[in-house]
Amino acid sequence: MAHFVQLLTSFTCNVATYLSRIFGMDGKTTRTWKLVLSWLPIILLAGWYTTTAYHRTEENPDEKLTPTPTKVYEAFQRYALEPDKAGDYRLWKDVRASGERFLWALPWLFLAALVGLHMGLYQWVEDLSLRSLTVVDKIPPILLLALIFVVLGTGDIAKVAIIVITVFPTIALDTQLITKSFPKELRIKAKTLGASNAEITYLVVFKNIFPRVLHVFRSSLKAIFLALLAAEAVVSAVGIGYRTFYVQRFSAVDVILVYVITATLALVTIDLSIRWYVRLRYKWLDK
């Protein structure tokens, strides 16, 4: 009996040590634990949703608010794999329309980075733009929507404009900060080595900060899509934002979920691609 108690205590002790090594402060999780912990919330959520959905559908077959995964897949089939009356595959048509608007905004956002670069290096550019950008940065873009639709019409130009107005100041201001944190010593060195102002601006500073600017862009993705989808929801005939809000009128949660999942996957893909690109292309970054 005593032997058994001793065994039990030592076992409890070992388990306690093991657990504190993982769950204590500054603990280190193993690979397996990492995998388990990172998937746990997702699996729990998915499991909870699925069971609720099936229960509710069993009680009421016309239940719309919590479609079962099967129903969501059927909605996906209808929207992505079968043409509608006009012969369009609606999901892809919408993704394409939103994607094109997003792409049209990119050159302007590159311009924002250039503006920030010059703000960080040339005092007069900073004087010229810092105050205005700081103010514009604070305008709630949703309110601007009305104004932009009045001024620029309700076409694609307005939607690109709303993206640009929303994130241009953020990107420019962040780029300015990054530019300012670039060591002055390196600029001085470049000058002693005979580089011109243009060469220092674009070949030394910009090339060095560009990967960081990409990270800024990555973190503005959410704001970009918030602005775009809101604009599409208000007035549009095609686009992810448009369709989602259109089917919302019929409480078609299954279709909404299809679009939510699609948009989320698209954003994750863009985000990860940029991260991988930066890691591969700029291996000297942050070293």
Place this chain on the structure above:
Amino acid sequence: MSFIELTDVHQAYGHKRVLNDIDLRIREGEFTTIVGPTGCGKSTMLRLILGSEQPVRGSVTIEGTPVTGIHRDRGIVFQQYGLFPNLTVLENIMFGPVHERHSFVGGIIGRAIIKLRRGAECWLGKRVGNLLPKGPLYAIEEQALEYLNRIGLSEADAGKYPFELSGGMRQRVAIASAAIMKPKVFLMDEPFGALDAVTRQKMQQFILELHQKYQMTIFFVTHELREALFLGTRVIALSQYYKTDNGGEPGTQGSKIISDFPLQRTSTLDEKYSPELNAIEKQLMEDLDGSKKKYIGDFHLTHPDSFRTVDAAEWRRTS
């Protein structure tokens, strides 16, 4: 006439006075080491000679021409940030000549060609690389490789990025990238401050060889007295801790040159601990001791080129 002249140089940032009435004449080829307490303005003095900032009063001239800005004839090596992190070792060394001799676009194209050729050599072998065009920067590339050899790196290191190098190698490359411009004046701001003792000693020998070979005029800031004495042909000490007759306080009065000694050039490590150097070190230690402030009339300005103009308010006593 001296090669470099600082006359009545004052520097201040806002209300903070940093340099107070610096007078200095330097001969061509002199290796001047600068020591002094942290924050006394050693880096500031280098910046004034470099031309990246201008004094609030007084003048800095080189060969009689006032220094008004940065110039390719004056190279600099900092303790940190010596290399462009986005460029390889070879590109870092080539930077100066490329930007001096080639246009914006020409430089980009030339660099791209080199990158392509070196990439091909790396993946497909030297023979394939040799078939590719040399590009407009080939002469500079050859020259850079020569410097690479001289600083003791192999061609295999040419494609490495600065973060892949050790601290000592990084400083070697930084020195090479400045030296390739053959500047008349070479400024170094605690270049070996972050290196371990052994690497540091090797770098000291390297810099001595460089000085002997090119006879450039060097300013070398360090907080290691031994290093200053071993490397220099002249050592000056800057300090804000001294007494004058107008009762200025350290921190508000700005630094002056409080010691200025000629040094026998020592070329072997044994002489690094010679009695003469030991004596100067002892003296410098005493001069730099902030708790025993020296009176302005008692500074040790024994170098034959040393001179100064004094403010009558600061030195009234004549003894």
